[in-house]
Amino acid sequence: MSPETLTLDELVFEVRRSDRRRTLEVSVGRQGELRVYAPALTGTDELAAWVGRKLLWVHQKLALKQDMATPAMPPDFATGEVFSYLGRSYRLKLVDRQRRALDFDGDSFLLRREARERAAQHFRAWYRRHGLPWVRDRIELLAPRVGASPREVVVRDLGYRWGSCSRSGRIAIHWKTLQLPVRLIDYVIVHELAHLAEARHSGEFWARVERALPDWAERREELAGIAGSYLRVGEPRG
Ligand SMILES: [Zn+2]
Numbered sequence: 001m002s003p004e005t006l007t008l009d010e011l012v013f014e015v016r017r018s019d020r021r022r023t024l025e026v027s028v029g030r031q032g033e034l035r036v037y038a039p040a041l042t043g044t045d046e047l048a049a050w051v052g053r054k055l056l057w058v059h060q061k062l063a064l065k066q067d068m069a070t071p072a073m074p075p076d077f078a079t080g081e082v083f084s085y086l087g088r089s090y091r092l093k094l095v096d097r098q099r100r101a102l103d104f105d106g107d108s109f110l111l112r113r114e115a116r117e118r119a120a121q122h123f124r125a126w127y128r129r130h131g132l133p134w135v136r137d138r139i140e141l142l143a144p145r146v147g148a149s150p151r152e153v154v155v156r157d158l159g160y161r162w163g164s165c166s167r168s169g170r171i172a173i174h175w176k177t178l179q180l181p182v183r184l185i186d187y188v189i190v191h192e193l194a195h196l197a198e199a200r201h202s203g204e205f206w207a208r209v210e211r212a213l214p215d216w217a218e219r220r221e222e223l224a225g226i227a228g229s230y231l232r233v234g235e236p237r238g
Pocket residue numbers: 191195201
């Protein structure tokens with residue numbers, strides 16, 4: 001028996017019914033596979049209407065997946081290669097002459113051809129230089145919503161962590177975090193701001209996060225789903 005499917009807006013959902021289920025749920029899998037989980041007796045019309053209300057969310061998820069589909073391979077810094085900044089993709093162009101080794105014109109990244117050997121370093125430096133003022137502004141915006149302010153903000157390499165905070169009140173954001181869509185960077189920032197007030201992931205901590213970002217759980221899930229593919233620029237080769 002072939003699985004039951006539901007087609008909406010040119011998207012095909014596999015329908016999985018279960019006697020034990022009470023609520024409807026839609027999921028977008030790692031490869032973009034779409035599923036609807038439903039109580040056994042849900043009518044087709046009800047199912048279609050419910051999924052219809054979730055379509056915007058599904059499309060957003062799929063678009064994000066597509067953006068993130070870049071394999072976790074070290075870049076080779078060739079013309080046409082795509083790099084992300086604040087969730088948007090920009091192509092790289094190699095140029096013969098320019099003052100800085102790596103520049104950004106709002107449209108493309110421009111890398112001086114003879115600087116290609118050290119391109120990974122130039123990118124790291126670029127994200128740090130451009131990221132810091134951006135992160136500072138963003139923190140200024142979000143801090144009042146969380147009710148906590150850092151004493152210091154830095155953008156640097158944090159290994160496998162998107163962000164961290166110290167007892168002394170310093171928030172650090174990984175330069176790679178700057179590649180993410182703004183809504184996910186906001187989650188990283190709010191998470192660290194909340195830690196300034198609550199060191200542990202206590203109920204109090206999550207309540208603080210929720211006051212600032214009511215849909216934090218969805219953002220956290222998105223972030224968890226993309227970690228591997230996004231952390232790529234400047235990774236050691238081999
Ligand atoms: Zn935490």
